[in-house]
Amino acid sequence: xxxxxxxxxxxAKISAALAAACAAPAAQAAKATVQKVLVExxxxxxxxxxxxxxxxxxxxxxxxxxxxxxxxCKKENHVPEGHYYRTWIERYVITKPKPGSDxxxxxxxxxxxxxxxxxxxxxxxxxxxxxxxxFVPKLxxxxxxxxxxxxxxxxxxxxxxxxxxxxxxxxxxxxxxxIQACPYGCRFMSPVTHTAEKCTxxxxxxxxxxxxxxxxxxxxxxxxxxxxxxxVPDDPLQTFYKNNRVxxxxxxxxxxxxxxxxxxxxEVR
Amino acid sequence: MRLFNMPPQIVRLxxxxxxxxxSYLVARAVLTPPSFREYGFFRGDALKxxxxxxxxYGGKVSCDECHSDQFTKLNKGGHKRLSCEVCHGPGYAHTxxxxxxxxxxTFTVCSKCHEANPSRPKTHKQxxxxxxxxxxxxxxxxxxxxxxxxx
Numbered sequence: 001x002x003x004x005x006x007x008x009x010x011x012a013k014i015s016a017a018l019a020a021a022c023a024a025p026a027a028q029a030a031k032a033t034v035q036k037v038l039v040e041x042x043x044x045x046x047x048x049x050x051x052x053x054x055x056x057x058x059x060x061x062x063x064x065x066x067x068x069x070x071x072x073c074k075k076e077n078h079v080p081e082g083h084y085y086r087t088w089i090e091r092y093v094i095t096k097p098k099p100g101s102d103x104x105x106x107x108x109x110x111x112x113x114x115x116x117x118x119x120x121x122x123x124x125x126x127x128x129x130x131x132x133x134x135f136v137p138k139l140x141x142x143x144x145x146x147x148x149x150x151x152x153x154x155x156x157x158x159x160x161x162x163x164x165x166x167x168x169x170x171x172x173x174x175x176x177x178x179i180q181a182c183p184y185g186c187r188f189m190s191p192v193t194h195t196a197e198k199c200t201x202x203x204x205x206x207x208x209x210x211x212x213x214x215x216x217x218x219x220x221x222x223x224x225x226x227x228x229x230x231x232v233p234d235d236p237l238q239t240f241y242k243n244n245r246v247x248x249x250x251x252x253x254x255x256x257x258x259x260x261x262x263x264x265x266x267e268v269r
Numbered sequence: 270m271r272l273f274n275m276p277p278q279i280v281r282l283x284x285x286x287x288x289x290x291x292s293y294l295v296a297r298a299v300l301t302p303p304s305f306r307e308y309g310f311f312r313g314d315a316l317k318x319x320x321x322x323x324x325x326y327g328g329k330v331s332c333d334e335c336h337s338d339q340f341t342k343l344n345k346g347g348h349k350r351l352s353c354e355v356c357h358g359p360g361y362a363h364t365x366x367x368x369x370x371x372x373x374x375t376f377t378v379c380s381k382c383h384e385a386n387p388s389r390p391k392t393h394k395q396x397x398x399x400x401x402x403x404x405x406x407x408x409x410x411x412x413x414x415x416x417x418x419x420x
Contacts (some may be wrong), residue, residue, distance in 0.1 A: 064390065073327060120388065122386070158315075160308070171312060204319055216352050219351045221350060251372075
């Protein structure tokens with residue numbers, strides 16, 4: 001195996017070393033370029049996501065179904081035209097049981113014309129047959145164990161440290177698993193970007209110190225928003241938790257939603 | 270070629286394996302963004318991407334700076350809990366440069382909140398539009414920023 005230290009041999013070794021020396025910075029540069037393409041961003045500075053925990057609560061007994069929230073959400077987040085909503089309002093109409101029947105309540109009718117964005121028409125049931133009726137605003141339930149984030153194969157949907165469940169548009173491959181996984185129907189495939197979309201809790205607003213658009217425009221404080229880690233004096237969220245008996249949607253699924261509802265009925269799913 | 274007296278096909282197999290694993294490691298090192306796993310199994314910079322989106326609604330307090338008359342008036346009357354932008358529409362652009370203009374609503378905005386509907390909570394003030402003074406122009410009898418007031 002011995003080799004002579006020939007001139008040819010030495011030259012080959014020197015050029016190999018040179019090539020290696022050149023390749024290292026070239027690889028570095030290549031890495032930097034690739035990453036620049038992948039991660040370039042001009043986000044807000046000085047916001048530390050580990051220092052906040054945002055949450056929303058819904059007091060459905062206050063909701064007047066005006067649709068301002070769904071409308072504002074669409075405008076704020078440029079949600080595509082058509083039947084795509086990040087937040088919407090449902091109207092529950094429960095009829096009286098049929099005369100002579102031994103049931104406690106009659107039929108349950110649920111509607112949400114255009115997500116409730118332009119309000120609701122007259123009650124579909126005549127007054128004599130109506131047992132009760134109410135509105136329920138819906139949004140991402142901010143699950144503690146979010147099924148959507150669990151099924152994402154590429155880490156594009158995730159629970160952010162400050163409590164929002166977000167979609168990384170650059171990583172989303174549009175497979176649609178998360179849309180199937182969400183038991184609350186809070187996600188859709190954007191016909192524009194062909195990536196999954198959902199309520200971000202107006203992440204671009206709350207990190208700037210603004211309220212989410214739906215909370216901003218709600219005229220009756222049916223939507224309550226706050227930071228669990230930094231409660232303000234007379235924190236609306238803490239007041240809500242204190243004064244209401246709350247429940248979550250579909251608790252049997254074990255998703256542990258962080259959005260609490262007050263004033264809803266057993267029919268609400 | 271004989272390394273450690275291994276049969277050549279095993280050596281070749283090892284080399285191929287090292288090649289595959291090596292190119293995977295190189296690709297991973299180059300392609301994984303530095304912020305992946307900053308907070309969890311996702312790209313930490315995605316948070317900054319989403320934060321960078323421009324807002325459309327400026328928030329109620331932002332109007333106080335230039336329209337303190339309307340602001341204080343609104344906060345005294347029956348509409349004190351309303352945000353300006355629920356009637357006037359998104360105004361972030363207007364707060365940045367007033368030239369951007371602002372929607373001036375007409376009486377049609379009133380009905381979305383005040384039209385009587387049995388699904389609405391009983392405590393909310395509602396009118397049957399057609400019966401309430403013939404659904405006339407609401408602003409003739411109500412100041413929108415202070416609805417109990419007559420103009």
